[in-house]
Amino acid sequence: MPHWVDEGYREYARRMPGECSLKLVEIPPGHRGKSADIARTLKIEGERILKAVPKGCLMLALDVKGKSWSTEQLSEQMARWMVDGRDLALLIGGPEGLSAPCLQRADGHWSLSPLTLPHPLVRVLLAEQIYRAWSILRHHPYHRAG
Numbered sequence: 001m002p003h004w005v006d007e008g009y010r011e012y013a014r015r016m017p018g019e020c021s022l023k024l025v026e027i028p029p030g031h032r033g034k035s036a037d038i039a040r041t042l043k044i045e046g047e048r049i050l051k052a053v054p055k056g057c058l059m060l061a062l063d064v065k066g067k068s069w070s071t072e073q074l075s076e077q078m079a080r081w082m083v084d085g086r087d088l089a090l091l092i093g094g095p096e097g098l099s100a101p102c103l104q105r106a107d108g109h110w111s112l113s114p115l116t117l118p119h120p121l122v123r124v125l126l127a128e129q130i131y132r133a134w135s136i137l138r139h140h141p142y143h144r145a146g
Helices: 003-015 038-052 071-084 100-105 119-137
Strands: 058-067 088-091 108-110
Touching: 003 119, 038 100, 058 100, 071 119
Parallel strands: 058 088, 058 108
Antiparallel strands: none
16 A cells, blocks of 8 residues: 555554554455456455454445445444444455455445545545544544534
8 A cells, every 4th residue: 555545544543542443454455457357356355354354243344335424424323333342344345346245244334435436545534534433422622513
């Protein structure tokens, strides 16, 4: 990832308290190129993603067809996740999205935008929005929108 991505993600991840810490788990991407079998690549990536999710986690797939939330709605959702007590795994797919098994096993689907966003931007955007949602819950001054 470009330096600005790592720096942006780390900035928001370090702001999170222990009760709601962020842990990034990167999955090696499958082979892509002129002769790549994209269906096979997607299958392998999906298997790697599902294998990396700890048992008992609540899984949320990032999917353009998922439910979109305002920041305030995300904060309300975050409060529910925290009460649930399970860790949350956010599944982010590669250029072709997530495999069918990832989408099927997910407990919910979340759309950040109807736009297709580049993976580096999604990483920073997610970390910032999770921090912002937490700041709303804790009445922290970071979120100033009315």
